[in-house]
Every structure is written in structure tokens, then in C-alpha cells.
Amino acid sequence: MVRPTKCSVKSIGATYGVIRRQLLAADLQCTTLKECAKASGLLHQLKVRTLLDLPCGDFHWLSKIDLPVEHYIGADIVPELVARTNSLHSRPDRTFLQIDLCNDPLPAADLLLCRDCFVHLSEDMIDLAINNILRSNIRYLLTTTFPAGRNRPIRTGDFFSINLCAPPYNFPPPIKVLDDYVPSYEPHQLALWEVESLHNIRRDPPAYAGGPR
Numbered sequence: 001m002v003r004p005t006k007c008s009v010k011s012i013g014a015t016y017g018v019i020r021r022q023l024l025a026a027d028l029q030c031t032t033l034k035e036c037a038k039a040s041g042l043l044h045q046l047k048v049r050t051l052l053d054l055p056c057g058d059f060h061w062l063s064k065i066d067l068p069v070e071h072y073i074g075a076d077i078v079p080e081l082v083a084r085t086n087s088l089h090s091r092p093d094r095t096f097l098q099i100d101l102c103n104d105p106l107p108a109a110d111l112l113l114c115r116d117c118f119v120h121l122s123e124d125m126i127d128l129a130i131n132n133i134l135r136s137n138i139r140y141l142l143t144t145t146f147p148a149g150r151n152r153p154i155r156t157g158d159f160f161s162i163n164l165c166a167p168p169y170n171f172p173p174p175i176k177v178l179d180d181y182v183p184s185y186e187p188h189q190l191a192l193w194e195v196e197s198l199h200n201i202r203r204d205p206p207a208y209a210g211g212p213r
Contacts, residue, residue: 038178039142039190043111044068046140052109054101055117056081059089073107075099102128108137115180115190116144122156123168127203130169138195144180145171146188161186168204172197 043051050071053062057074058081074089075097076082086096099106101117102125112133118126133141149163164171174191181188 039113040065040068042142042176042178042192046111048110048140050107050109051111051113052107052138053113054099054106055114057096057113058085059094059096063089071095073097073109075107077101102132104132106132106136106138110138111140111142112136112138112195113190114141114143118162118164119144119159120157121154123153125156126162126169127205130198130203133195134199136195141193141195141198142190143193144188145174145177145191146186148187161188164191170201170203172201 048069050073051067051069052073052075053059054073054075056076058076059072059074062072070093072094073096074082074085074094076085077098077100079098082096082098090096097107101114102121106112114129114133118129121129143164144162145164146161147163147165149161149166151163151166151168152160154160162169165173171193174189174193176192177189178191179187180190
């Protein structure tokens with residue numbers, strides 16, 4: 001029997017790591033496509049005609065399904081991403097725009113899909129984004145939330161598991177939720193609210209208002 005060397009054990013470990021990452025990527029792709037299909041059903045149920053996908057509205061996963069909308073608006077703050085997406089996917093019923101969710105006026109839409117965004121923003125930037133959404137002519141918000149999330153202040157670019165129904169955000173219970181994770185990740189959802197229902201909630205002031213973002 002040949003005894004494995006440190007080098008061969010390392011090689012096996014590296015190979016296992018590569019295989020595990022490939023399986024996880026495949027699992028994530030399969031899950032994302034399933035959730036896109038569920039979201040498509042929800043859009044049909046809500047009779048959404050104009051969908052605003054912001055941020056990272058690059059039409060990557062949504063291009064794999066039949067979207068039941070008349071107009072898709074994909075948007076992001078990064079001009080290079082918007083330019084590339086325009087060159088790949090633009091057509092009369094698809095528009096791609098450079099938009100800052102926190103500060104720019106938002107296009108009118110029946111639904112804003114804001115997936116995996118707030119989890120990377122500081123409290124004051126989330127507050128700016130929510131206020132901007134409330135000023136808009138958008139009927140529904142479909143966004144990421146973690147049912148058992150732990151809200152905490154971060155610097156923009158870091159990560160936390162946001163729970164929009166807990167302080168400091170205090171959103172009411174969502175109308176509907178779609179699971180949006182694979183088993184190896186913390187459970188989180190795409191949750192649906194009518195924007196009108198968020199106007200009267202009492203949000204706590206940001207912990208670092210005016211501080212570093």
C-alpha cells in the first residue's frame with residue numbers, strides 16, 4: 001500500500017476544492033434559474049408590464065426565461081456594465097440605464113427587483129435608497145431579506161444578513177416571499193411589498209448618518 005505524501009494529500013484537497021466550487025456554482029445556477037422562473041410567475045400574477053431591475057440589471061439570469069413583461073429596464077451604477085449589457089441585450093422592449101439607486105430619480109415601473117443590494121450598503125445608504133424608492137412611481141418592491149438576519153451597521157461594500165422586518169427598518173410582513181438560496185447558505189428570500197405600504201413605517205435613524213459610507 002502506498003502511503004499518501006503531503007503533496008498528494010494537498011493535490012487531492014485542491015482537486016476536491018475545485019470540484020466542490022464547480023458543484024456549488026452549478027447548484028447556484030440551478031437555484032437561480034428556478035427562482036427566476038418563480039419570479040416570472042409572480043410578475044405574471046401581478047400583471048407587471050414594466051420591470052425595473054436595479055442594481056446589476058445585466059439581464060444575465062433573466063435572459064434564460066420568458067419574462068411576461070412589456071418593458072424590461074436593467075440598471076446599474078457602473079457605466080462599463082451598462083454599456084456592455086446594452087451591446088449584448090438591448091432591443092426596443094429592453095432598456096439599460098446608468099442609475100444610482102440612492103440618489104437618481106427612478107424610472108416609473110410596476111415592480112422594482114432589487115436583489116442582493118441592501119446587504120452590501122451602509123445604514124445611511126440604505127436609508128437614502130428606501131427614501132428614493134418611496135419618492136418614485138413604482139408600485140411593488142421585490143427585494144432580498146433574511147428572516148433570521150442580524151441587522152448591524154457596515155461600511156458600504158461589506159456584507160450583512162439584512163432583516164427588513166426588524167429594527168431599524170421595521171417593514172411590515174411581506175405580501176409574498178420566494179426562497180432565494182441554496183442549502184449551504186443562510187436562508188434568505190425575495191420578499192414583496194407594495195411601496196405604498198412602506199410610507200407610514202417608523203424607521204429608526206441610521207447609526208452612522210453623515211459618517212463614512
